[in-house]
Amino acid sequence: MSESTAFDWRPFLLKFSGEWADSLPDDEPRSEDEETARQARWLGFPPASEERIAAMEARLGRRMPPSYREFLKVSDGWRHAGGFVWLLAGTQDASWHDDASGLGDSFEEYLDEDAGPEERREVDIWRRGLQLDVESDATYVLMDPEDVDENGEWAVYTWAGWRAAPPERHADFLAFMREMHREFHSLRARPDDGEPAFVNDTTREQDSLVEEARQEALLGGWQRAVEMLDEAREYGRPRAAGLGDQIRRLLGQTSLVYFEDLVTDPLYAPDLLPPLVAEHAHAHHDDSTLKFHLRGADDHLESQAYATLEQVRNGTYGYAPAGPFGEAVERARELARWGDGDEAWRTLMNAVPLWEPLGPDHLGPLGWVADPVLGPLLTPERGRELLSTPRGGRTGEAPGPTPGLDPGGLAWLAEPDGGGNRGSYRFVLVEGVEPRELPGRLADGNGGTHGNTDGGGDGTGDGTGLNEPLTLWEARGRSRRDKLEFSSYDDRALMAVGRAGGGWSFAFDGDPAAFGRERFVSPAAGASAGTRAVVVWSGLRVGHREPFFHLSVARDGAEEYAFTYTDGEVRRSGEIPGALDPGRFLGAVEDCAEAERPLLEAVAGEFGVGLPRHAIRRGRLHTFTSRSWTRPPGKGEAHMVIRMEPMPSDPADRERREADGSRTE
Known part of the structure; x- marks a missing residue:
């Protein structure tokens, strides 16, 4: 029945x-x-x-x-x-x-x-x-x-x-x-002004459910808590939506998450406004619509929301809670901005039991998801780990750690990205130096930066020539937007930097120009003053071009050994270690693309290095523009340079310049 x-x-x-x-x-x-x-x-x-x-x-x-x-x-x-x-x-x-x-x-x-x-x-x-x-x-x-x-x-x-x-x-x-x-x-549930609240056995039962869910959530029982809050939300009970939205946002959900009733409370706004504003910045261009989700906010809080929106848009918002948890957040940010996302997450999670709520209806730290460096650490699995951890003064059994997102090594570069694409990439590894030192070794001072900051996105910088942390997609867009000169021979690369493990730092370019063996100049020697540097450029899986692979290793300003595979042939120089001998890889397979993974594994094993997959593909890293990876054109070699002048702001001057036309050299 x-x-x-x-x-x-x-x-x-x-x-x-x-x-x-x-x-x-x-x-x-x-x-x-x-x-x-x-x-x-x-x-x-x-x-x-x-x-x-x-x-x-x-x-x-x-x-x-x-x-x-x-x-x-x-x-x-x-x-x-x-x-x-x-x-x-x-x-x-x-x-x-x-x-x-x-x-x-x-x-x-x-x-x-x-x-x-x-x-x-x-x-x-x-x-x-x-x-x-x-x-x-x-x-x-x-x-x-x-x-x-x-x-x-x-x-x-x-x-x-x-x-x-x-x-x-x-x-x-x-x-x-x-x-x-x-x-x-x-x-x-929401009477008009002056009307008394409607109270009966049903409303009291649902309000009791909200309180039980709140306690359960802080103890780590988020699954049961969200079920109770969703039921109370359907009855329109105050706080139920705002509490449930905190859980949903930490699970990575953003649709219809507005922290209703709580985001406009000055007590909770410092932690709930940033994620609300960050999602608005991501999904909307009309900033007036932000007010719709701030109904009931006073003028001060509304101003605070728009100030936060500006910080989120220009990348200067930084999550900074107080106390021991706030100290852990700073350590995590420092790790994350150099690509060590797994260790950054563990640092945050180890401090979650120390987190203190801003008030009784605060279920977990939320502001960090809007932080440009920390936000990319969130995944649904990690959100469940955080929500399962007792916090806010509660004690209990902590959940097992979520597996890391970075597989280690270099072999993951042979895998397709999230869109199923397999493209060319290149990177430089430098031993014994910090990532912030790489522009001094790889840039010539004329590559240009956008922001010129090494302050973790705060715009203050220390003159190292690094841009604020951005996703590679954002960094490329900004670099192309500001570029006024285009050359048929110059190959300056937009490089993301970070730590590669074992005392090495990396500079990575995931969207390089076409490889030209005759004019290619490895940056390994220039980057290796007083240390070692390794350069890898792979195009073994680029379907529309001839496959290629380059490895070069330099020490103290001089190249030690190198090989380049193009047109089905290998050119080599110096004494190549047996573990890296290209004949072991490129001569043993019918399809050269099959050699990419073992080649990358060999490089990782030889130098004890790895690149952070999650930070490169999903996170935000500092970037800079390197010197050209190709030599200038020689005598008799044709080339073209196009220079564009910025459009003047004065209308009359703009009309005169437009009448003259653009200039090409």
């Missing part, structure tokens, strides 16, 4: 009716029918007899689903189902909709040729559905005789054009009525 068949409708409907009657203000105008229902504390009608139900089924040509049938035996129709259906059909008024609204045709206009069953159902429900709404606020309630479960229950669909959403599905009529009861409470 299904739950809907076994359900006792009368107590539920009596409760629904009594709560509705109690919620009505004494001085509110209402119809005679509503006043009668209020005094009787009954929104229903007399029960329908079996004969009456059978006659309805004969008229409609179908036996009604069990939950609706049992409902009719208690009440033949219903008033005020939720907030927008004023009269629900009983045995006399239920009828086939037969697309009387024309919505079936309207929905079909937007169907693609490859529309799936769910999209098709949104069209067909208007043609075959049984309409239950009799009087409503432009809200339709239809039961689908073709969407039937194993118990014979028909799904119920509701739709209102003013909601700007597809039809909402309810498993059966009982599920629909329960949702209408929750909708009624949700609409009563």
